[in-house]
Amino acid sequence: MDTATAQAPAITGTKHVKFRIWRQEGPDGQGHFDEFRVPYRPGANVISCLMEIQRNPVTIDGKQVAPIIWDAACLEEVCGSCAMNINGRVRMACSALIDKVIGEGEAIITLEPMKKFPVTRDLAVDRSRMFEALKRVKGWIPVDGTHNLGPGPRQSPKEQSTMYVLSTCITCGSCVEACPQVTLENNFIGAAAISQARLFNMNPTGRMNSEERVRGIMGPGGIQDCGKAQNCVKVCPKEIPLTTSIAVMNREVTKQVVKDIFFSMGDDNQSTGGPG
Amino acid sequence: MAAAARFTVVGGGLAGLMTTIKLAEAGHQVDILSLVPVKRSHSVCAQGGINGAVNTKGEGDHPDIHVKDTLRGGDFLAEQVSVKGMCYAAPGIIYLLDRMGVTFNRTPEGLLDFRRFGGTLHHRTAFAGATTGQQLLYALDEQVRRWEAEGRVTKYEYWEWLGMVKDGSGRCIGSAAMDLRTNEIRTLPAEAVCLATGGPGIVFGRSTNSIINTGTAAGRAFMEGALYANGEFIQVHPTSIPGEDKLRLMSESVRGEGGRVWVPKTKGDTRPPQAIPESERWYFLEERYPKYKNLVPRDVATREIFQVCREMGMGLGGQDAVYLDVTHIPAKTLDAKLKGVMEIYEKFVGDDPRNVPMKIFPGMHYSMGGLYVNFERGPNDEPLAGSPVNQSTNIPGLYAAGEADYAYHGANRLGANSLLSCIYGGMIGGPAMVAFAKNQAKSAADADNQKYFAEAKKFWEERFSGIKAMQGKENPFQLAKELGDVMTENCTVVRYNDRLKKAVERIREFKDRWKNVNALDTSTVANRHISYVNQLWNMFELAEVIAKSALLRDECRGAHYKPDFKLPEPKSKDPREDAEWMEKWRERNEKWAKLSIAKHNPEGPDISYEDLPTPVLEPEPRWYA
Known part of the structure; x- marks a missing residue:
């Protein structure tokens, strides 16, 4: 049993979570958003959704794109890798549980790199x-x-x-x-x-x-x-x-x-x- | 060798950083390659503590008892000389970390505090809250930063080690590496190279490991001729919280501080845990192991939890979960000693473990097996100080330390021995690399060697342009997920030969499917996907070693458990009193108390067995009841 699952409140009527994710090639590259739809799973966090996109990197418009580049390692908020802006607020992507991020509102999650550090690519920055x-x-x-x-x-x-x-x-x-x-x-x-x-x-x-x-x-x-x-x-x-x-x-x-x-x-x- | 020679350390966890410090301290130049900034290495995830028989609790603890606990805990498959050296060095290592400013918990008198851990009856584990690995890593990271500021250390962070560069004689004279931000490939000459690259947790898909722990470097070194030992010994930690993206560790220190494992006595009891009275709870570990109680070694606790859930159907709600209960411990104590893990549970599950028992299940955690390394036996049966043999692989000039080596933990690692083995491995590995370099007639950077570096650079550039051009149908991340499922299902707690045979076949299929992979990314900037595709192959190599070694070992030893090859229960409580049983045990031990050694072969690894000298302690039956 997934214990995390057992605790998570169910979101009624939501089958998917929509992600708007910043794409940028290098520090000076032009940026844009790609949109993805990820199946909702209880207990999911931003990282598990990014992993889902890796396994099927297709945008909402059906376009095959390169999977997202982001920094992560421990996934338990102790290595410090995965800080990013999630719906406009800086936080660790691993402890950003989807249920908490979307709350009662519309199930759209916007991911952007931190802005005070040069972008390496997409959500990864040089700290x-x-x-x-x-x-x-x-x-x-x-x-x-x-x-x-x-x-x-x-x-x-x-x-x-x-x-x-x-x-x-x-x-x-x-x-x-x-x-x-x-x-x-x-x-x-x-x-x-x-x-x-x-x-x-x-x-x-x-x-x-x-x-x-x-x-x-x-x-x-x-x-x-x-x-x-x-x-x-x-x-x-x-x-x-x-x-x-x-x-x-x-x-x-x-x-x-x-x-x-x-x-x-x-x-x-x-x-x-x-x-x- | 020049007075100040150049060395490469791969990996920025505890083993890599300690190796680096030893080299820099001896006046040498060190290049550290690390996939991530070294401060983010997987050592940060270690929670519970570090063992050392400092004996501050008046219990008569002694390094000899630590040696015995470790060798018994590892079911007599650990390399005994290195274990003895490690246990004797342990108190000094803890003092060194204390001097480096690790914020270890203190007794009221201001001394280092020690707590209980599994597989021992002594308070032997120094700790800094429940984030000891983080604190230890930071201490070494700070010391390395100090050497970096002095120009002795060069960090190559976000650089991936690709493989060795060897000269005509087969000596490792450096490495090929790739900058993960620019995809530039470069070679780095080194008088010796140490792989301190951690374990292969990600081969199992979800584990307690960081996602960088693919085992890729060890897998590649294996392909290039390094031997891999005891691959079948995989530790499944008794207490983790299953999650979508990973299994999050709930430290053994939770039980060390008094946490109790239980399930309701009545199958299918749906009452909330707080409503179940004491008399209706089954503390199965305490009942079955009255001496060690909840602190039996990890392999034992894991099997018990597995049995309760899978065989008896007594798991919570009939599922794979049991309670880990600390609600009887004052919140103040929990915050002082276990805050880090309490917070992880709160953040990722949503319940406060101070009030509600945690729900946990075993999760893949650690590889006892790893690259085969040697030690030179010195006086007192410890590794000879300054010998070039210590921590050396079978490839001249290539060393290994930390979880990447096989030596210290045998068939099962005791909790809080891994931080220790990482640091000790670095402490003897660094000087060994210097001693090796001194014995070489020619420097790795000699002009004659340029051709080998040029060849290596060309090889890797071609390999990656080949990978980038792969446009098949297979998604590499999906393939990795399938691999993880096969490994978790067949190569963890309970093993059966028919299933292991199928697992090996599946891995061979994955290797075929790899050829039809899509690299997904043609970018020339920070293209980590081409790196991943390359890593994936190396993961298959290790997976095959693990599965085949498990298939061939027909016995039960430590974490390797095959019900079809289990000895019957002895008739006496102490098995040594059952002469008939002892005869069976001796026969079994005679045949299997050996290292499994894997050698690379494109058709699948060749596995052979090597006798294990036992100068420190004769094997005996391992029982904890």
């Missing part, structure tokens, strides 16, 4: 800027090496639970997509990377290099570009407290700026352990 931002904030613990040096520092369960939530970021790009400050052309690092800087600055070892990360989110494209629209926190599929992270890191940046005013650069590294 390199997300990973570049992680480099900029030095999102790692600089361990001495992978040889056995015994356990790490002790941490309280309370600290762990705060850090754990931050560390569940799947780099899907939803926060960047929803952010009004981000454009295809600019280089604002976005909420995800800022929140990662906070995570590593909380870690007892990571703290030793906190100044590096604070400086990483300063300057052009940095945290000061945040317009406090708070869209990021609303669309985060993992419900990470992104605006709290931004507020915390804003305070860190302010402290750093004040410090920089009072002490000439490079003289005072005592409180942070210095740039590592």
Whole structure:
């Protein structure tokens, strides 16, 4: 038995779901919509419908087309691949159950790629800027090496639970997509990377290099570009407290700026352990 | 070899990233090829935890007990030297991950917390909520990003490994690969190549695996001469939620934290689960296995659930489903320790498992079998540190690690041992690749080798222009779905020779039908469909290995279960007290405690058997009652 099936409310009178899907060849290609009709199955999600189209890539007008290109891997909202705009809202396609997406309304689902990233093809986009931002904030613990040096520092369960939530970021790009400050052309690092800087600055070892990360989110494209629209926190599929992270890191940046005013650069590294 | 040599690692999961870190740390250049950004690799899906006998609960746990649990759990078909090395390295690996910033759950004193898992009686599993694989992958991803920022690592993300490049002597001197965004084909010279490409879950259609886990790289390496071992051993996880697009895993840690499996005692009881009183529930695992209860090894739990549903017709509503119940556990505990999986159930099924028992059924999960690899036995019967033999395939210069190799789990993997085997495989595989390169008279990038790279590039360019021109009637995705149905029906929990024979025939038919495929896509931009058509063939190759190896092994061992070849039940509770039964067991073991080794042949794989040395632990009957 399909347990997912058993739970799904039946949609009366609907035998098919209509999809309008954006087609585009490459970042500079002209785009258009193709329309498909997919048999409705209880428990189906956007991914299972895209898979159905793969097996029969024929549009509503009866035209044989290439199947859709989209990014996906785990299908359980932990790899971060399948973020796209579904009926105008950015979300993960795997957890987008058809019943929830179409609700009570007409059974039409529009799929578009995220717009803040260059299109690779169709619904697939290039999210390199997300990973570049992680480099900029030095999102790692600089361990001495992978040889056995015994356990790490002790941490309280309370600290762990705060850090754990931050560390569940799947780099899907939803926060960047929803952010009004981000454009295809600019280089604002976005909420995800800022929140990662906070995570590593909380870690007892990571703290030793906190100044590096604070400086990483300063300057052009940095945290000061945040317009406090708070869209990021609303669309985060993992419900990470992104605006709290931004507020915390804003305070860190302010402290750093004040410090920089009072002490000439490079003289005072005592409180942070210095740039590592 | 130059002081800083160039290596290729294929796959960006835990095994690939750890191999990469070891190579970069030793001063070398690493090219990582990955179908997806490495942070999205399938290791993210691992939920429950990572094993290591750290013994923080005062239970007297020890790496030796971990070794014994693992070898017994694998029904004595795991490679013993590597298992011993892995279990002894495990506490150090967990500490290393802790130092890298993994947000492991903590005890009130601030120490790493450990929980119970299947096939052991000890609290041996370190965990980060119920998304441990994600947290471990991120830790290694961060370390690799650090090396990338320093210029030691080059990532080829959205690049697919196509095959080896070999020199005249048969040494692997690099790879051919395709950029999935531009369809450019390139060759990459490497002093050694490691395939850390994961398992073949998608060969079974729907599984708990990510859709990138087609096993294509292992399938291609097999076609190019790499041996594939123990292919028939496929783990079907006891608890998954069936879905249209995949089977979503419900971690074993749910039972580790006290989750209970049950069905109503009365067949056809239609009351909602909460309305069924305790006395009318059948906790069949607890009843049948009073010592391990719900934490018997996975193959055992899966067979029991299968039997309850399929043979006894006791499944919920007469269907393939049983309850996995955590409603007796405080919601606060569930959120602290299992939130990740609670959310998956909520999001994809719609019920809150904190209030309503989950409905689950076994789903294909893991391949114990994989590319055949070697180890050099050192003192203490562990792999000799720094030996070029460790993790090496039969092709010189080609290594394998992670789920892609066969070594660590035998006939059945214990939960929370896979994250460990991935990381350990990388930790000894990286140094082995360096040692191999040091022993070579000639660099892979030597000018004399250019012709081999040119040939390989030409071969793959022609292959893909050929595929792109395919305009037959068969839809490759439909063909893959049919393959998945055949494999799931015949090569999972219960196996029969007549059906396996038919399955092999069906796979041969699929291979014929492949020739009549339609590539569906003539685009020159990000044409992933030509890649898929090529992968599909490699999936058939592995499917045939799996089905034929299963057909030929006439016994029951771990996940491989053939009712027609089952030993009778022993007369005593401890089988060792039944002398007559022990004689039968010994005879059976004598014949079958061997690795199955598949060698490629266009007419179908040749399967042979190889004795398995047992320097660490003599085989004994495996029982958990």
